[in-house]
Amino acid sequence: MNMYSIIAAVVNLDPMNKDNVLKSLEIMWKGVLAIFVTIAIILFVSWAINTICNKARAAAEKKKAELENNGNGGDGGKTE
Amino acid sequence: MDFLIESVSQVSWQNVLMWLIGGILIFLAIKKDMEPALLLPMGFGAILVNIPLSNVVNEVVDGNVVAAGIIDWMFEIGVEASEAMPILLFIGIGAMIDFGPLLSNPKLFLLGGAAQFGIFLTILLATMIGFGINDAAAIGIIGAADGPTSILVAMKLGSKYLGAITVVAYSYMALVPIIQPAVVKMCTTKKERLIRMDYNPVSVSRTTKVLFPIVVTLIAGLIAPKSLALVGFLMFGNLLRECGVLRLLSETAQNILANLITLLLGITIAAQMKAESFVTWETAIILGLGLLAFVFDTMAGVMFAKVMNIFSKKKINPMIGAAGISAFPMSARVIQKMGLKEDPSNHLLMHAIGANVSGQIASAIVGGLIIGLVLA
Numbered sequence: 001m002n003m004y005s006i007i008a009a010v011v012n013l014d015p016m017n018k019d020n021v022l023k024s025l026e027i028m029w030k031g032v033l034a035i036f037v038t039i040a041i042i043l044f045v046s047w048a049i050n051t052i053c054n055k056a057r058a059a060a061e062k063k064k065a066e067l068e069n070n071g072n073g074g075d076g077g078k079t080e
Numbered sequence: 081m082d083f084l085i086e087s088v089s090q091v092s093w094q095n096v097l098m099w100l101i102g103g104i105l106i107f108l109a110i111k112k113d114m115e116p117a118l119l120l121p122m123g124f125g126a127i128l129v130n131i132p133l134s135n136v137v138n139e140v141v142d143g144n145v146v147a148a149g150i151i152d153w154m155f156e157i158g159v160e161a162s163e164a165m166p167i168l169l170f171i172g173i174g175a176m177i178d179f180g181p182l183l184s185n186p187k188l189f190l191l192g193g194a195a196q197f198g199i200f201l202t203i204l205l206a207t208m209i210g211f212g213i214n215d216a217a218a219i220g221i222i223g224a225a226d227g228p229t230s231i232l233v234a235m236k237l238g239s240k241y242l243g244a245i246t247v248v249a250y251s252y253m254a255l256v257p258i259i260q261p262a263v264v265k266m267c268t269t270k271k272e273r274l275i276r277m278d279y280n281p282v283s284v285s286r287t288t289k290v291l292f293p294i295v296v297t298l299i300a301g302l303i304a305p306k307s308l309a310l311v312g313f314l315m316f317g318n319l320l321r322e323c324g325v326l327r328l329l330s331e332t333a334q335n336i337l338a339n340l341i342t343l344l345l346g347i348t349i350a351a352q353m354k355a356e357s358f359v360t361w362e363t364a365i366i367l368g369l370g371l372l373a374f375v376f377d378t379m380a381g382v383m384f385a386k387v388m389n390i391f392s393k394k395k396i397n398p399m400i401g402a403a404g405i406s407a408f409p410m411s412a413r414v415i416q417k418m419g420l421k422e423d424p425s426n427h428l429l430m431h432a433i434g435a436n437v438s439g440q441i442a443s444a445i446v447g448g449l450i451i452g453l454v455l456a
Binding site: 005016024027034039040047057 | 295299453
């Protein structure tokens with residue numbers, strides 16, 4: 001009699017059901033696989049969105065700075 | 081004069097034990113400041129529903145309800161019929177969470193996923209002890225360290241141990257500062273605990289923060305549709321926060337909505353703490369399995385961080401892995417304190433918060449996955 005069957009007897013639970021144990025193992029592998037696949041996709045997509053947004057923002061800021069420089073240069077030319 | 085002692089004469093030792101348990105929960109809430117917002121209403125509710133002839137519970141004659149009791153009614157409407165209370169609470173939780181630290185270091189996502197492993201191990205143990213698969217899955221989800229998810233999974237799977245599972249889940253969440261440090265110390269060396277992690281956040285644009293909840297909802301929904309009630313409402317709350325145009329709604333969700341639901345949820349769950357269904361050996365076993373679930377989850381998070389260190393140039397302090405359980409923000413604070421204890425200049429809080437909010441998403445997804453896999 002192992003520890004589990006002693007506990008089961010004391011607390012009036014059903015004896016260990018092999019089908020339930022097999023089902024729990026199935027839940028384990030499927031669940032672990034699914035959570036890592038989901039997390040990996042979220043990780044990749046978040047990284048991609050952040051990278052694209054940061055690049056777009058940097059490009060916009062660069063363009064804005066260039067326009068401002070050009071604007072200043074043009075005005076300077078006129079006044080001279 | 082019999083009417084004066086009608087109720088007293090029906091008091092059983094189980095009722096008295098439940099009053100004591102209620103008293104202990106109230107004591108822990110007030111004196112030890114352990115999850116007072118939940119343990120206090122639950123403790124008072126446990127006393128309330130265990131007074132014989134109380135009209136807060138349904139009056140049943142020959143199996144028929146002849147008079148509805150307010151706590152049973154709130155349970156039937158707010159939890160049993162639609163799981164509205166735990167799901168609505170997720171809007172508030174989502175509005176409270178800043179995913180910035182996680183988005184600036186996305187590899188922390190993996191720790192949130194890894195720290196859910198204990199749930200599956202506990203389900204296996206519970207079936208080996210003799211619990212049916214539905215009850216075992218509901219017990220395992222205690223390891224998610226997430227009260228609303230535990231309630232929802234237990235409800236969806238029709239577990240008869242809902243009361244015990246909820247009490248155990250919230251009690252252990254309150255005990256995170258005691259459980260986690262012991263387990264983390266057991267799994268790490270002094271040298272590992274001293275690993276420094278500089279915080280150089282990559283700037284996270286507002287567009288990313290707005291898109292994130294929508295993207296997570298789509299991905300989680302497509303892979304684990306049964307998790308959408310939790311993940312969707314969590315992300316809806318977060319979208320309210322990040323959109324920047326609904327400040328009042330976001331504040332309402334974070335404060336008024338979350339407080340109101342928490343207040344009612346605690347006392348409503350007490351409907352499941354009636355002596356006849358709560359004072360059983362199974363409750364004691366669930367208490368033990370719940371502790372194991374927390375321990376296994378913490379260990380899995382720490383061990384996974386160690387594995388990541390094998391492949392990573394920038395070393396991760398393995399203690400961060402323990403914050404991958406979703407007891408937010410308590411677990412992150414515990415890790416910060418542990419880090420400072422080892423080296424007063426090593427601030428791990430932002431990294432731990434990143435792992436912690438990842439755990440929040442992961443536990444909601446795992447809850448949905450388990451519902452789907454068990455009912456399949």
